Amino acid sequence: MNIYLSGRGAFAVQVGDALLEEGHKIVGAAAPRLRRGQSDESNAMSWDRLRSWAYPRSIPWTDSAQLRAMHIPDGVDIIVAAHSHAFLGRRTRARAGIASIGYHPSLLPLHRGRDAIRWTIRDGDKVTGGSVYHLTERTDAGPLAAQEHLLVPPGSTAQSLWREQLAPLGVRLLLKVVADLAQDRRIEVPQDENLATWEPAMDAKPLFKPELIALPGSAPVDGSTWALHQT
Numbered sequence: 746m747n748i749y750l751s752g753r754g755a756f757a758v759q760v761g762d763a764l765l766e767e768g769h770k771i772v773g774a775a776a777p778r779l780r781r782g783q784s785d786e787s788n789a790m791s792w793d794r795l796r797s798w799a800y801p802r803s804i805p806w807t808d809s810a811q812l813r814a815m816h817i818p819d820g821v822d823i824i825v826a827a828h829s830h831a832f833l834g835r836r837t838r839a840r841a842g843i844a845s846i847g848y849h850p851s852l853l854p855l856h857r858g859r860d861a862i863r864w865t866i867r868d869g870d871k872v873t874g875g876s877v878y879h880l881t882e883r884t885d886a887g888p889l890a891a892q893e894h895l896l897v898p899p900g901s902t903a904q905s906l907w908r909e910q911l912a913p914l915g916v917r918l919l920l921k922v923v924a925d926l927a928q929d930r931r932i933e934v935p936q937d938e939n940l941a942t943w944e945p946a947m948d949a950k951p952l953f954k955p956e957l958i959a960l961p962g963s964a965p966v967d968g969s970t971w972a973l974h975q976t
Contacts, residue, residue, distance in 0.1 A: 746927050747820050749841070750795070751775040751809060752827035756912050757795040760827040763916050769923065772818050774799040775809040775831060814840050823923060826880060827915070830859070833880055843926050844890075845880040848919055850911040852894055853878060854941035857885035862911060863903045864944040873897055873906070875914040877922045879933060886941070888933035890922045 746769045750761050753776050761771055776795035778786065792800075799806045807816040809831035817824070817840035824840070826833060826847030838845040851861040853876040858864070865873045874894035881887035895910055925932060 746770070746822040746843075746923060747772045748923070749773045749775075749817055749821045749824045750827060751812065751824065751829040751831060751833060752795055753777055753809070753830065754794050754828055756915065757827040757829075758798045759912065759916050760825065760919055761795070761798060763920055764825070764923065767920060767924070771799075771802070771804050772821060773805045773807065773816065775807045775812045775816065775829070777810065777830075778808050813837060817841070823926060824880070825919060825923070827919065835882065838880055844931070846877055846890060846919070846922055846926075847880050847887075848915040849876050849878065849885050850907065850915065852876060852892060853885060853889060854936040854938065856942060856944060858944045859946040860944060862907050863947055865897065866901065866903050866906065871897055873911070875911055875918055877915075877918045878936075886936055886938075888935050890925070890932045890934075891918045893918060 748764055748769050748771050750757060750764070750771055751774070752760065757774075757776065761774070764771060774795055776793040776799070778793065778796065796806050798804075805818070809829065812831050812833070814834070814836035817837060821841050822843045824833065824838060824845040826845070829847065833845060849857075849861060850873075851857070851865065852872070852874040856864050856873075862873075872894055874892060876889055877891040878885070878889050879887040893914060895914065897906060898910070901910075922932075
């Protein structure tokens with residue numbers, strides 16, 4: 746399968762490596778220019794890990810802040826969002842011939858939003874999990890393609906829960922869904938909106954949505970919905 750990978754950091758690299766090992770082809774990648782807290786564009790050590798990973802593999806890279814439909818090459822089968830904080834708009838998603846999918850580290854529809862793991866820890870949840878879902882116009886609300894639960898180990902922090910439990914689960918679930926789609930097994934289970942919870946980001950900017958048209962005098966769109974006006 747021809748995969749376009751949008752993401753950031755170590756998790757996106759882990760997903761990219763796993764997809765290549767399974768025989769898929771990464772035909773493009775979108776990631777931030779720099780790692781969080783870095784500002785030296787001339788220093789490759791400051792680049793986001795996915796950007797650094799793509800470069801020696803001759804995988805075309807696009808700054809995720811600029812990602813548009815025109816950056817998705819012809820022949821892409823699946824767009825995979827792996828810790829992506831960029832808005833993948835309708836036209837961008839339409840460039841994928843089969844599906845656009847993403848991973849969220851919660852049992853959707855619970856804990857929608859960018860800080861799902863931190864809210865899991867804050868709320869004292871004993872059970873959590875990961876969900877792969879089809880990207881739609883609403884944040885973290887698309888039909889589920891795969892989901893698996895796990896117990897939260899005692900004493901977990903948001904960092905340890907992600908690194909030791911939810912990130913490895915995300916790699917495995919994304920590989921499973923890509924394999925399913927490659928075999929024409931398309932699973933789409935609607936999320937139950939009656940159970941949905943949304944928590945705001947604790948200390949991050951709102952999700953960046955480069956395909957939205959800025960309307961004069963309009964208020965910014967919060968993370969819970971997508972605007973209807975897109976390029």
